[in-house]
Amino acid sequence: xxxxxxxxxxxxxxxxxxxxxxxxxxxxxxxxxxxxxxxxxxxxxxxxxxxxxxxxxxxxxxxxxxxxxxxxxxxxxxxxxxxxxxxxxxxxxxxxxxxxxxx
Numbered sequence: 001x002x003x004x005x006x007x008x009x010x011x012x013x014x015x016x017x018x019x020x021x022x023x024x025x026x027x028x029x030x031x032x033x034x035x036x037x038x039x040x041x042x043x044x045x046x047x048x049x050x051x052x053x054x055x056x057x058x059x060x061x062x063x064x065x066x067x068x069x070x071x072x073x074x075x076x077x078x079x080x081x082x083x084x085x086x087x088x089x090x091x092x093x094x095x096x097x098x099x100x101x102x103x
Contacts, residue, residue, distance in 0.1 A: 003082035007075045014071030021064025
């Protein structure tokens with residue numbers, strides 16, 4: 001597998017992680033699933049739990065997006081390195097051919 005192949009796979013993983021992070025916010029159940037609609041202290045506790053769950057999911061969503069962006073950046077750098085290696089290889093081939101032809 002070439003560096004370009006690895007870069008493409010890493011980039012795909014970054015995109016998938018970013019998409020998963022975006023979908024994560026959508027998995028939060030409604031507040032009534034936590035009992036937030038119940039009157040009194042139990043309802044307050046349910047509301048607090050819902051708010052905590054929302055905050056946690058939002059934080060994980062942001063983290064996933066940040067890690068996805070890092071993976072995409074790493075893939076871009078790997079693509080750059082791959083292109084640089086290809087340029088060096090071609091340059092060496094040309095010089096070697098010139099050197100062989102000059103003898």
